[in-house]
Amino acid sequence: MIALTLDETRTLAESILRHNGFSEPHVKAVAEVVWAGERDECASHGLWRLLGCIATLRNGKVVADAEPELIDQAPAIVRVDAKGGFSQRAFQMGTPVLVEKARNSGIAAMAINHCVHFSALWSEIEVLTEAGLVAMAFTPSHSWVAPAGGSKPLFGTNPIAFGWPRVGKPPFIFDFATSAVARGEIQLHERAGKAIPLGWGIDADGQPSTDPSAVLNGAMLTFGGHKGSALSAMVELIAGPLIGDLTSVESQQYDAGSKSSPYHGELIIALDPKRFLGDAVDHHLARAESLFEGIQGQGARLPSQRRYDARERSLRDGVKITEKLYEDLQALLV
């Protein structure tokens, strides 16, 4: 294993992105979320993702110097047209406007359009909880997942994320795919030659399968049966047609077999507790703590606890990556 400080992680990410031709705003914005992924030991959203970023660039599926355009769509809606660039820069540009609109109106939405998206949603949610807002985020992906009762890929892995600001504590945040598992989890099983549990997916004939390759060529399933399937459809609708952007099927078609990151939109909703509660905001945010105590007091975990524990470790001790990954990353600097 190769040991890196978190600063070295960021510098490495920035160097790779810069060397491969990304403009400086994209270098900074993308390196920031890669750094955060590594810091929280979300390996699949850390330095490893840079391999996919550069592959997407070389496939011609992302614009390295896109300058997003901010559109003041409505009193409580801001749109950011990412112009084919990675989503992070668009998110950075739009966020101050979203925050201002949420504080003015009480609730507001940000639609990011025409972006290439690979990052976890929690890193975006956390920016909003730091501003004292409650936030939700939704985005489609590529069509890999069958609807409940169906047998053909239609939905993306369609994550839903939510954040709640806590006073003096890390925020309550969850961020999960509406598929039974992440696609990468099935790919890891395939690479390791291991069977997957029933319930993750079906083969091309629509039959339940424990063969990762058969499922990757068939369809993944949603979590929680018809309920997860309904939520996945909601994500398609509100982060697709509602914001004038692609569904997962359309993103897949646009990809045309290049296996690049999805190209589509994202919807973020922010709610301001101060506008909902006025002077009573401190009282009610304190009441929310009793819910967290009720969860942890019976030995259950809060959704992001593992990340926050990892963060504490990484900030103190740095991180470790495999030599193979380190070599693959160095190869992107040649």
Next chain:
Amino acid sequence: MIALTLDETRTLAESILRHNGFSEPHVKAVAEVVWAGERDECASHGLWRLLGCIATLRNGKVVADAEPELIDQAPAIVRVDAKGGFSQRAFQMGTPVLVEKARNSGIAAMAINHCVHFSALWSEIEVLTEAGLVAMAFTPSHSWVAPAGGSKPLFGTNPIAFGWPRVGKPPFIFDFATSAVARGEIQLHERAGKAIPLGWGIDADGQPSTDPSAVLNGAMLTFGGHKGSALSAMVELIAGPLIGDLTSVESQQYDAGSKSSPYHGELIIALDPKRFLGDAVDHHLARAESLFEGIQGQGARLPSQRRYDARERSLRDGVKITEKLYEDLQALLV
């Protein structure tokens, strides 16, 4: 079985509510959703619910003549204080303001406070999709459900509902509990002396159980493991402290063993596709239809299809209720 026309259903509901002392606005508002439940063959939200309504009144847990107060909380937030009455009248009062705010701002929220809530959320969502809006609704209930990894009741059955307006077709609507099943489903098994499947709940010692009585005295489980549990926590937060209202634990405490309907709040979010999309709204709403075709084209069902089929039947043929229910209802008119 007793056959009733849908008009007779409504008249019967109104008579019972009026006879038991509800003020005329509540009579009309509650009878409307009971009628809609019967029409869509959602028996648990139809005439049967009137038994619970009247029991709640006799327990002193609902105000029969509450006059809700409308509060213009923020440019995109309307609050309705139901003053201890059933939620329906508050929803009716607030909805025109919510619709106006969504059309002005693009997105808006309605918080209903201090209401007694027993109706399905789909009937509320449908009012908003009829206005051409996309809508979401959330409400806690009583604390019956353990968080994933825990063993003690903390969450309510905490439904999430969503609606999408369709041109010339019934809306795409889902409305489901974040518990594995509705509490009534477990009660039905108990009454029939039947075992329940594993995964619905745990006994008072936190052990998985197929005994409905043990689970009713232990804790229900969420659907979809930790993901459903995270969603349930979200509902507690955004339809509880965020709107200054009770969590499911607090609602349970307020109930003090009377087994009345939950007393708490509800959060409804409405989004206006016209404000998100401007002139392109028709184009993108038409694109959304390809998603529904993708679901139905592979033999899967849309979430509300069963209700819409039932509606067609009921509007044509009327409905049938058991003699036992008819007698129980007649007894409320004495």
